[in-house]
Amino acid sequence: MTVKVNPPREIEVTLDKGIKGTIAVPHSVDSENAFAEGLAPSTHKMALILHGQGGHRNYCYQRHVAHALALELGIYSLRIDFRGSGDSAENIDSKKGRILKQDIEDIQTCAEFITDKLKNPLGISFVLSSIIGHSRGSLATFLWSIEQNEILKSDPSKAFIVPNIVNCSSRYQLHTVLDRYPIFDEEFQDLPQLCYRYGKTQVVSVPREELLSLYHADLSKLPGLSMDTSVLSIYGLEDTIVPIVDSAHFANALNRGPYSHRLELIPGADHNFYGIHPIETPGDEQDYNPNNLPLTSKKLVNYSQLVTSYIIKWLQPENELNRFYQSASTIGYVSRWKQVEGVSNFRDSGGWKITKPTFSIDSSIKPNLYVKPGYIYRCANTAYITEKGKKTLQELDIKVMFDLRSDGECAKAGVPQNLEKYGVKRVHAPVFSKDDYSPQLIALRYTNLMTSWSTYVHVYEDMLELGIESFKTVFKYIRDDGRPFLFHCTAGKDRTGIIGMLILLLLGVDKNTIAKEYELTTIGLKSDHPILKKDFIENVNHMKEKFGANASDIEDMIKQGRQDWTVENDGFQNLISSRYEAMLATIELFNEKYGNIIEYLKNQLGFSEDDIKVIYNRLIVSDELTFKNSSHITHQSHLAKF
Numbered sequence: 001m002t003v004k005v006n007p008p009r010e011i012e013v014t015l016d017k018g019i020k021g022t023i024a025v026p027h028s029v030d031s032e033n034a035f036a037e038g039l040a041p042s043t044h045k046m047a048l049i050l051h052g053q054g055g056h057r058n059y060c061y062q063r064h065v066a067h068a069l070a071l072e073l074g075i076y077s078l079r080i081d082f083r084g085s086g087d088s089a090e091n092i093d094s095k096k097g098r099i100l101k102q103d104i105e106d107i108q109t110c111a112e113f114i115t116d117k118l119k120n121p122l123g124i125s126f127v128l129s130s131i132i133g134h135s136r137g138s139l140a141t142f143l144w145s146i147e148q149n150e151i152l153k154s155d156p157s158k159a160f161i162v163p164n165i166v167n168c169s170s171r172y173q174l175h176t177v178l179d180r181y182p183i184f185d186e187e188f189q190d191l192p193q194l195c196y197r198y199g200k201t202q203v204v205s206v207p208r209e210e211l212l213s214l215y216h217a218d219l220s221k222l223p224g225l226s227m228d229t230s231v232l233s234i235y236g237l238e239d240t241i242v243p244i245v246d247s248a249h250f251a252n253a254l255n256r257g258p259y260s261h262r263l264e265l266i267p268g269a270d271h272n273f274y275g276i277h278p279i280e281t282p283g284d285e286q287d288y289n290p291n292n293l294p295l296t297s298k299k300l301v302n303y304s305q306l307v308t309s310y311i312i313k314w315l316q317p318e319n320e321l322n323r324f325y326q327s328a329s330t331i332g333y334v335s336r337w338k339q340v341e342g343v344s345n346f347r348d349s350g351g352w353k354i355t356k357p358t359f360s361i362d363s364s365i366k367p368n369l370y371v372k373p374g375y376i377y378r379c380a381n382t383a384y385i386t387e388k389g390k391k392t393l394q395e396l397d398i399k400v401m402f403d404l405r406s407d408g409e410c411a412k413a414g415v416p417q418n419l420e421k422y423g424v425k426r427v428h429a430p431v432f433s434k435d436d437y438s439p440q441l442i443a444l445r446y447t448n449l450m451t452s453w454s455t456y457v458h459v460y461e462d463m464l465e466l467g468i469e470s471f472k473t474v475f476k477y478i479r480d481d482g483r484p485f486l487f488h489c490t491a492g493k494d495r496t497g498i499i500g501m502l503i504l505l506l507l508g509v510d511k512n513t514i515a516k517e518y519e520l521t522t523i524g525l526k527s528d529h530p531i532l533k534k535d536f537i538e539n540v541n542h543m544k545e546k547f548g549a550n551a552s553d554i555e556d557m558i559k560q561g562r563q564d565w566t567v568e569n570d571g572f573q574n575l576i577s578s579r580y581e582a583m584l585a586t587i588e589l590f591n592e593k594y595g596n597i598i599e600y601l602k603n604q605l606g607f608s609e610d611d612i613k614v615i616y617n618r619l620i621v622s623d624e625l626t627f628k629n630s631s632h633i634t635h636q637s638h639l640a641k642f
Contacts, residue, residue: 018089036561052135236269
């Protein structure tokens with residue numbers, strides 16, 4: 001369970017419309033040696049934390065969650081006061097109060113602030129990776145998400161699709177508002193409510209119109225929420241404000257597929273996750289607080305730590321990856337993953353929705369565009385492919401295999417033979433031509449691959465500079481030939497991942513999807529772990545023999561002061577990782593250094609605008625134009641629709 005968290009540095013901000021907020025910065029950003037202190041490296045993710053009716057940004061568990069996200073996951077967060085609450089500006093119309101439409105506008109303002117480096121003070125275009133809402137804040141989040149889902153269908157470039165939503169204590173049966181507020185009584189005009197406002201607790205008037213906006217809210221489209229979004233719901237079993245049965249209604253509405261919804265129930269907790277029995281005696285402690293949770297000033301159990309632990313666990317990278325894997329495992333009804341005997345990590349890189357097309361297409365309608373499926377394939381080492389595996393390549397209609405491995409790797413592991421018999425041509429296009437840059441030996445030269453996922457970006461920066469001829473070879477083929485192709489290195493992870501990134505950036509796939517696609521290698525490479533580790537240990541031992549006494553200095557440089565940390569085990573785990581955050585950081589660096597993908601293709605690879613358009617058009621399809629009569633195109637996902 002998450003324990004007490006030391007506060008990180010926080011930045012007070014004022015957003016458009018007078019919205020006040022607090023950004024919590026990951027602890028590692030301000031640490032002199034984050035590795036030695038065991039701090040999570042900072043990511044390019046930001047969570048938005050929203051309060052409920054009569055609340056503010058620092059009540060209940062909100063601040064505790066923000067600090068835990070910073071410490072344990074390296075995630076930035078923005079927690080706000082909605083307008084009409086806390087320290088934020090007044091409501092647009094005092095007679096209507098804080099209506100839900102206004103809350104939805106505030107969420108939109110926050111989404112734009114988080115994702116635009118020109119608007120937030122940190123100068124980073126963050127991914128809005130999660131929204132954590134309490135009660136009414138969750139309701140507003142769902143209504144905003146439904147709006148974004150509709151925008152996704154008509155203009156994907158303007159839609160925000162948040163992969164993780166945490167729903168705490170929200171109301172589903174909105175007519176039950178009448179059980180709490182007599183809003184249809186003729187004499188009822190407003191409700192006096194004790195709230196924090198402008199630095200002090202005071203009575204605030206809640207107009208009838210504000211409560212009516214809750215009653216009239218429409219969640220009927222919630223079951224159609226994009227499969228790109230997964231939801232965690234948390235409820236206290238002693239909630240007397242929202243009927244506990246609403247947790248089941250949300251579970252039924254949001255269970256759209258594997259891992260799309262999870263429900264956590266907390267016995268003894270009320271609507272705001274406090275206990276209802278004062279702890280006065282040791283017997284009370286045993287009966288009502290067996291987990292020894294902290295108490296409030298009123299001696300009630302404070303379940304904030306438990307709520308926080310559920311959220312942190314759900315947002316762990318491996319759990320996020322598993323949810324993405326489940327939602328993206330097929331392209332329509334066809335498996336993304338291909339079983340090619342003798343080759344691991346083999347998958348189709350097509351089917352992803354293009355949210356921001358690089359070029360417009362000639363059409364009287366605005367079609368939904370996707371990366372062409374059955375055309376771009378990626379995998380790990382093909383040296384051990386069997387005859388049956390080669391037959392599978394033929395069945396997939398793959399015409400060219402780009403081998404990105406170095407000369408040394410090819411000489412050591414070998415290359416597939418007799419591919420021509422199956423209509424496949426092997427093209428050697430090494431990213432690093434002379435040296436052995438297998439994942440094992442590249443890690444010995446680039447300690448960044450063993451130190452942490454957060455230092456991968458330095459290796460990938462080198463690849464973008466040194467791999468120009470290799471990348472040019474692949475893009476020339478796409479321009480001049482246009483038939484299905486395959487590219488791979490040793491693990492199908494780093495060099496393969498960079499080419500995959502360049503292709504998807506060109507097509508206009510969003511960076512969240514690109515980073516998640518890269519992370520799929522974590523799953524695809526599992527079968528090769530024993531072989532990779534055996535070779536890795538051999539190379540580590542060879543290094544120690546070669547450098548003698550100096551080997552310990554290299555190991556210390558990799559360990560960065562971490563205790564109980566070894567190159568053989570922890571370093572290997574970093575080496576084989578394909579963390580989403582590493583690719584996000586690489587995309588950020590790429591855009592800062594080269595401007596954008598078009599500039600990179602022009603200035604670094606030497607392609608003309610016309611060349612790039614030809615490449616682009618070969619790699620996209622439109623469901624309206626190309627798959628117009630396909631009756632099975634019904635998937636609601638942002639990921640794939642074939």
